Amino acid sequence: MLVRATTIHADAHRIDEGVAFVRDNVVPVVEGLPGGLGLSMLVDRDTGATTVTTAWASMQARTASDAALAPLRVQIAERLGGGVAATELLELAVLDRRRSAEPGFWGRTTRVRIDPHRVDSAIDAYSSSTLHDVQLLEGYCSAVLLVDRASGHAAVSVTFDSRQALEASRVHAESLRQAGSAKAGADVTDVRESEVVLAGIRMPARA
Numbered sequence: 001m002l003v004r005a006t007t008i009h010a011d012a013h014r015i016d017e018g019v020a021f022v023r024d025n026v027v028p029v030v031e032g033l034p035g036g037l038g039l040s041m042l043v044d045r046d047t048g049a050t051t052v053t054t055a056w057a058s059m060q061a062r063t064a065s066d067a068a069l070a071p072l073r074v075q076i077a078e079r080l081g082g083g084v085a086a087t088e089l090l091e092l093a094v095l096d097r098r099r100s101a102e103p104g105f106w107g108r109t110t111r112v113r114i115d116p117h118r119v120d121s122a123i124d125a126y127s128s129s130t131l132h133d134v135q136l137l138e139g140y141c142s143a144v145l146l147v148d149r150a151s152g153h154a155a156v157s158v159t160f161d162s163r164q165a166l167e168a169s170r171v172h173a174e175s176l177r178q179a180g181s182a183k184a185g186a187d188v189t190d191v192r193e194s195e196v197v198l199a200g201i202r203m204p205a206r207a
Contacts, residue, residue, distance in 0.1 A: 001037065001092040001203070002062045003055050003146060005155075006073055010048040011081030018080035019043070019197050022052060026072050027200065030054050033068060035061020038201040042107055042194035049192060050080060051109075055092075055201045062089070090155065093123045094145035096131055099161065101199035105141060106166040107159040108193050110177060112186035116152040122184035123147065126156070130180035134158055137172060139165025154186070159196065166193060 010018060022041055030036045037055035044050070054069070056062035077085045101107075114122045126145050134143050139160040147154040158173075160166040181188050 001055055001057065001095075002059055003053050003090050003092065004062060004065075004069075004087060005051055005053045005090060005146070006076070006085045006087045007049065007051045008077050008080050008082035008085045010043075010050045012045055012048040014079065014081040015043050015045055015048065015050065015197075018050065018076060021079045022076060023198055026052070026069070026076065027198070029068055029072065030065075033061070033065045036065065037203070039198060040101065040196065040201050041198035042109070043197050044192060044194045048080075048082070049194070050082070051194070052076065053201070088148065088153070088155075090146035090148050090153075092144060093147045093154075094127045094131065094143070095203075096135065096144075097142040098135070099141040101141060101159050101196050101201075103197055103199055105159055105161055105196040105199070106163045106193065107157050107196055108166060108169075108173060108191065109155055109157045110188060111153070111155050111190040111192075112181060112184075112188050114147075114152040114154055114184065114186045116149060118185050119147055119149050119152060119154070122154070122186055125183040126180060129183060130176060133176050134173075137165075137169045139169070163195070 035057040141159045143158045
């Protein structure tokens with residue numbers, strides 16, 4: 001699975017307008033494009049940071065989708081009152097899903113930088129060690145590790161079934177983050193907590 005993640009620093013007062021636009025105008029386009037696997041949207045209502053992620057069954061599908069979605073990204077930014085959207089192209093490296101996300105769930109996204117030559121070993125460290133400890137957190141629903149192998153940028157997103165569960169996990173999550181980044185040789189560059197407002201990413205059908 002390949003993803004395109006677009007982050008906009010929105011006017012917090014216009015987030016609901018932006019969510020409605022994405023739900024009514026962008027989701028149907030993604031669903032109608034070949035290889036589209038759905039869309040999710042996370043928002044931080046305090047800071048306005050908003051991320052829209054679309055998922056694709058192949059590199060070809062993701063690339064081909066840009067003609068239809070690039071103009072919509074501009075419109076999303078306008079509706080949210082934000083600046084130019086920042087877009088990342090990432091590969092799904094690890095997925096563990098105990099429960100599918102729903103609107104009202106909360107997530108913590110940790111961005112890291114890894115030596116590109118150590119990406120595979122970092123993936124192994126996360127999947128063989130850190131993930132097990134993350135699964136034990138109260139309210140845990142899912143975890144994904146997304147990577148850009150060329151640059152070494154990566155993002156770990158862990159979803160919880162409530163804001164209360166996410167907040168209760170902060171101390172333990174910080175400990176896991178420090179230990180996990182040391183094992184993976186990763187430098188943490190950002191940690192963000194967000195509300196899931198749209199959830200619709202599904203796994204591709206098996207051949």
